[in-house]
Structures are given as structure tokens and as C-alpha cells.
Amino acid sequence: MAGLEEKRDSMTRLLAGGWKQRLALGCAILHQPPILFLDEPTSGVDPIARRHFWDLIYQLSEAGHTIFVSTHYMDEAEYCHRLALMYRGRIIALGQPAALKKELHSHHLMYLDSSDLVESMKALEKEQGILDVAVFGAGLHLSVQSLEGAMLRIRQALGQRGIEVRRLEVIAPSMEDVFVALIEEEERKAS
Helix, strand or coil, X not given: CHHHHHHHHHHHHCCCHHHHHHHHHHHHHCCCCCEEEEECCCCCCCHHHHHHHHHHHHHHHHCCCEEEEECCCHHHHCCCCCEEEEECCEEEEEECHHHHHHCCCCCEEEEEXXXXXXXXXXXXXXXXXXXXXXXXXXXXXXEECCCCCHHHHHHHHHHCCCCCEEEEEEECXXXXXXXXXXXXXXXXXXX
8 A cells, every 4th residue: 555655646746736736626626625725726827727626716705615715816706605714823904805905094005107117106106195105017006195286196196207107097906915015014013
């Protein structure tokens, strides 16, 4: 029996990361457990396989299984019915993704695409009323204290430095925005 297990372990080690994850999920659901804990189930998995993982997770959930998923992919966290956001071993928020986003009322979020993102960051980090500036995709997410007059102040600050504003708009927060805002709040409380 030990020889068979060694051979299995040896063969498993040869699998690419995505296939190991698929094999692990297959083994986990083989006995149809009523509760399933999945730790980073899509880590190292290509986008198509990731989508299949989540389709399977939804099917299991609809069939009555309770599934706990840990993930650092905030876009994946939005697929869950309910989230517990953790920081330093503590739950800092609990609820449905839409409700958690709605609760982020202390931050007004804007998306900026400009001709020079690095210089835009430097300029806007010093502007009064701007709480946070973060790179997000090909642009910047700006967290502002108040929307009133924010667009005009941002355009003026960048215009004075010769930076073209290609796009500036108010946006709904992503789960990543929510998580970052909550962590910043926790950090402020701690200091």
C-alpha cells in the first residue's frame, strides 16, 4: 500500500499547478461533503479553468452544500454570497458583497485616466480633500472626501502641470476598494 501512495504522490508532483488544483477539488468533492473548505482553490489556475471552478462551486452551493472559500483575489470574492473580510487575523467586515460596497459611504471614488499617471499621483496625493490615490489597472482610483468641486479641483491641479485628463468619472467601489478602505481605517484606529 505504501508503494502505491508513493507512486501517486510522485505522479501528483509532476502535475502543473492548475491540474493539481483540479485534482484537489475533485478529491475534496468525491464524497459529497455537506461542508467544504477551499483554500485558494484557483491559485495558479488559468482564467478558463478559474471560471469552471466557480461554476462548479455554484452548482455545489445550489445543491445545498456550504462552501467556505479563502481567496486573496477580491474580484473572486464578489462571486460569494457572503464575505468575511479579514485583516491581521480578525474579521473587519461581514456581509454580502453589494452591502459591503454600499456601506463604504465615507469614501467617494473616482477613476482617472491621464497622460501621465505617475505625475498625476504625485500631484494629487498633496491635494486637499483627496484621501487616497492608487493605481488601478491602466488608471488611478481617487478616494475623495466630497464630490462637490472635486472634478474641477483635480482638473485644475493636473492642468497646471500640463497633464491631460483623458477620463475622470465617479465610479462604484470594487471589493478591492472596500478592502483597502477598511484596512486603512483599521490602521488609523491602531495609531
